[in-house]
Amino acid sequence: MTRSTLLRLNRRLRPAAALPIAVLLLAVCAGPAPAQRPYPPAMEGTTSEVYRTVGEVELRMYLCNPEGHSAEDERPAIVFFFGGGWRAGSPQQFLPHCRYLADRGMVAAVADYRVASRHGVTADECVKDAKSAVRWLRTSADRLGIDPDRIGAGGGSAGGHLAAATATLPGHDSDPDGLSPVPNALVLFNPATVLAPVEGGPEPTDEASERLEALAERLGAPAESMSPYHHLRAGLPPTMILHGTADQTVAHSTAVEFCLGLRSHQARCDLVSYRDQGHGFFNYGRGEGDEKNKMYEDTVSKMDSFLYSLEWLDPKPNPDGTPGERLTWQESLSRALGNQPVPEAVTKLREELQDRAGTTTASEGESEDPENDAEAAAPPNGEEANPDGAERE
Numbered sequence: 001m002t003r004s005t006l007l008r009l010n011r012r013l014r015p016a017a018a019l020p021i022a023v024l025l026l027a028v029c030a031g032p033a034p035a036q037r038p039y040p041p042a043m044e045g046t047t048s049e050v051y052r053t054v055g056e057v058e059l060r061m062y063l064c065n066p067e068g069h070s071a072e073d074e075r076p077a078i079v080f081f082f083g084g085g086w087r088a089g090s091p092q093q094f095l096p097h098c099r100y101l102a103d104r105g106m107v108a109a110v111a112d113y114r115v116a117s118r119h120g121v122t123a124d125e126c127v128k129d130a131k132s133a134v135r136w137l138r139t140s141a142d143r144l145g146i147d148p149d150r151i152g153a154g155g156g157s158a159g160g161h162l163a164a165a166t167a168t169l170p171g172h173d174s175d176p177d178g179l180s181p182v183p184n185a186l187v188l189f190n191p192a193t194v195l196a197p198v199e200g201g202p203e204p205t206d207e208a209s210e211r212l213e214a215l216a217e218r219l220g221a222p223a224e225s226m227s228p229y230h231h232l233r234a235g236l237p238p239t240m241i242l243h244g245t246a247d248q249t250v251a252h253s254t255a256v257e258f259c260l261g262l263r264s265h266q267a268r269c270d271l272v273s274y275r276d277q278g279h280g281f282f283n284y285g286r287g288e289g290d291e292k293n294k295m296y297e298d299t300v301s302k303m304d305s306f307l308y309s310l311e312w313l314d315p316k317p318n319p320d321g322t323p324g325e326r327l328t329w330q331e332s333l334s335r336a337l338g339n340q341p342v343p344e345a346v347t348k349l350r351e352e353l354q355d356r357a358g359t360t361t362a363s364e365g366e367s368e369d370p371e372n373d374a375e376a377a378a379p380p381n382g383e384e385a386n387p388d389g390a391e392r393e
Contacts, residue, residue, distance in 0.1 A: 008177055018321025037090035039118070043110070045099065047061025048196035050172075051111065051136035052129060052308065057119060059129060061136065062091055063109040064102035069145055075313035076150035077107040078187070079133050079244060083157030085282070086123040087116040089102050093156065096284040100300055107301075108145050111138070113162070123158070127172040129161035138179045150312055153183035154303075156282065164228040164258075167236055171225065185310055186239040187303050191280045194254040195219065229254075232261045238268035240306040242299045244277030272278035272302050 046062040053059070066075065078101060080094035091110040098108035113129035114121045134153055141148035154161035165172070166181050173181065195215065197204060204212060219226045239262055243255040255271055262269040272296065274281060282299040286292070307313045313322025323367065 004235050037092045039090050041090045041092045043091060043095060046095070052132040054129075055113065057114060059114070059132075060112050061097070061133060062098075062112070063107060063108050063144070064095075064098040064101050064387060065107055065145075066105050071143055071145045073145035074147040075105060075107050075145060076152070076307075077137055077146040078152035078154055078307075079109045079111065079137060079183075079184075081111055081113065081130055081133075081153070081155035083155065083159045083163040083189075083295065084115060086121075086126050086158045086161075088118075089115060091160070093159075093283065094154070095294070096098075097154075097300065097303070099303075101307075103318075104304065104307075106312065107144065114157065116218075122217060123226060124172050124220040126158070126162055127165045127169060127226070130166050130172045131173050131235075132175065134166050134181040134183055135175065135179050138181075149184060150310075151183050152185040152307070153313075154187035154188060155191070156189035156260035157279065158192060160188040161195075161228065163188055163237075164193050165226070168228040168231040168233075172221065172230060175228065183237055185237050185312070187242045187306065188239065188245045190250050190279055190300065191241065191255070191258075193227070193258040194229040194249045196223040196227070196230055198257065212339070229258050229302055230260055232258075232265055232267075234265045234267075236262060236265065236267045236304075239283075240272070241271045242272045242274070242282060242301065242302060243280065244274045244281045246276050247279045249279040255298075255352070270306060272299075274299075275288070281375070 013354040023242070036291045041062070043062040046064055048060045048062045051061040061079070069075065080097060082089040082091055082093040084090075091112050094110045098110060101108035111124050111130065111133035112257050113133070115126065116122070118277045119125075134151060137146065137151050138148045138364075139153075140146075153166050155161075155163040160215065163183070163186055166183055167186055170245045197212075239259075241259060243250075243252050255273075259271040263367045277295060280286070281295045284293060284296045286296060289293055304313060304316070308315070311326075315326050317324055
């Protein structure tokens with residue numbers, strides 16, 4: 001049975017650990033075209049608005065609003081970008097995620113964007129669309145009833161690249177003087193984040209060099225200018241990455257490198273690694289029989305925990321339907337001890353581990369790291385503690 005493990009990565013980035021990403025990532029361009037969903041998409045239960053017009057092309061944002069939502073609200077929001085190698089794909093991919101998060105109280109949206117097969121564009125134009133989508137949400141926050149300081153971006157594969165690009169890449173922006181397109185959180189599903197050779201890594205083979213040239217053509221811009229990993233810096237938003245270890249399209253090792261790079265800049269990064277899972281494992285409808293949607297449900301649960309730790313979501317309801325309760329790690333441990341005070345030694349150990357991880361004392365919503373740079377085995381059934389140590393009642 002496949003289970004997930006949360007990679008706790010405490011060491012600073014080591015160039016020697018870099019992989020020949022020229023080979024591993026070019027499958028994004030060289031691989032077979034992904035299975036197509038209907039387009040234009042049938043997005044039942046959404047409202048749509050045009051967020052950008054390019055020539056005669058109107059790009060739409062499809063929004064799922066919580067029940068009873070109004071313009072007077074200040075809810076957190078997230079926009080997803082579909083995958084498809086910047087060539088194809090449909091907003092339908094993330095409609096189930098949007099419906100789930102709307103039920104949990106967020107405004108959740110999928111942005112349509114231009115792709116090669118429909119609009120003849122290169123990936124740099126996709127990045128412009130993605131930045132415009134985040135900026136449009138922020139600009140429209142008052143009208144849409146969302147909090148402009150709690151806007152997330154998410155996506156899968158090439159869509160994960162676009163989400164990461166909104167946070168990291170300079171340039172490739174149709175309105176550089178407008179409001180910031182940088183989201184306040186990232187949720188990335190097997191994202192393409194390393195699109196150029198890593199300094200200190202192995203030299204690419206002749207075959208890999210040829211593929212790099214093909215990638216540059218697909219990107220429409222120098223590969224390094226389009227590579228989120230190469231533009232990591234301080235002040236980037238908290239990030240969750242969900243990635244399969246058997247991914248042959250976007251190597252799992254690149255997610256590790258990206259996460260290590262974020263942490264080297266003191267940014268939070270939670271990497272959830274799914275053993276033996278390939279590319280697109282997280283999609284709704286995957287699997288057969290009892291296994292159908294198993295990975296979708298697990299990844300959505302992990303996404304929920306991450307957003308909950310940011311205090312963007314309320315606790316899940318209790319099984320009897322009563323409201324859940326947000327507990328700090330001290331409160332939850334105290335209850336487990338029969339409402340006894342948390343031993344001072346436990347608090348000191350927690351602080352020591354945080355210091356070793358190069359973090360400050362964690363407040364609500366910050367990540368807690370174990371002592372060693374290793375994969376922490378997930379508890380039974382793929383369950384894991386919330387990143388801030390809190391439990392749900």
